[in-house]
Amino acid sequence: xxxxxxxxxxxxxxxxxxxxxxxxxxxxxxxxxxxxxxxxxxxxxxxxxxxxxxxxxxxxxxxxxxxxxxxxxxxxxxxxxxxxxxxxxxxxxxxxxxxxxxxxxxxxxxxxxxxxxxxxxxxxxxxxxxxxxxxxxxxxxxxxxxxxxxxxxxxxxxxxxxxxxxxxxxxx
Numbered sequence: 001x002x003x004x005x006x007x008x009x010x011x012x013x014x015x016x017x018x019x020x021x022x023x024x025x026x027x028x029x030x031x032x033x034x035x036x037x038x039x040x041x042x043x044x045x046x047x048x049x050x051x052x053x054x055x056x057x058x059x060x061x062x063x064x065x066x067x068x069x070x071x072x073x074x075x076x077x078x079x080x081x082x083x084x085x086x087x088x089x090x091x092x093x094x095x096x097x098x099x100x101x102x103x104x105x106x107x108x109x110x111x112x113x114x115x116x117x118x119x120x121x122x123x124x125x126x127x128x129x130x131x132x133x134x135x136x137x138x139x140x141x142x143x144x145x146x147x148x149x150x151x152x153x154x155x156x157x158x159x160x161x162x163x164x165x166x167x168x169x170x171x172x
Contacts, residue, residue, distance in 0.1 A: 007121060008117045038132075050094065051124055054079075058087055059096060067112035069102060096120055 023129075053078075062068060068076070074084035086109055089107030091097040102108040105116045113121070136144060 021034065038135075050090070051120060055087060055091060055096075056121065056124060058084075058091060059117050062097065062111065062113040063121055067100070067110040069108055069110055073111065091117070 008131045057077055058073060061073060065072075065076065070088055071081055071082055073088070074081045077084065086101075088097065092099060092111075094116075096114055097111045097115045099111055102110045136147065139147065
């Protein structure tokens with residue numbers, strides 16, 4: 001009597017694919033840890049006025065995307081509308097933003113970066129870059145070259161995170 005041939009065993013995972021996934025996971029973990037340790041560097045000294053990291057993020061969003069409704073700003077920042085409304089009130093009281101009626105809906109308003117807000121944001125960015133430059137200068141020449149070589153990949157990752165914010169965890 002003839003028996004039916006046994007089915008071929010299902011192919012297992014490709015070892016090269018597993019290695020790539022493991023390598024990506026290792027890179028992700030090491031990058032997360034490095035960013036986590038780097039984040040306090042720019043905040044080491046007091047910010048001008050009451051420029052907290054979240055307020056700075058709001059100013060940066062307005063600088064990058066132009067005038068926005070408060071609801072759009074909340075979405076871009078990934079925070080609740082009520083929190084964004086309170087922040088906008090604070091930013092308005094400092095003169096860092098300006099409110100204007102929304103030309104498409106007079107019941108709503110649009111917020112935009114003021115000249116003062118832009119100056120505060122630019123000063124903060126220069127200060128942050130200077131602090132990071134101090135830390136980078138402490139690296140060896142080889143480490144500085146490696147960091148420079150990694151910038152295109154980091155910039156691409158950053159762009160992807162900005163384009164698809166839900167795909168990367170917030171707050172690393």
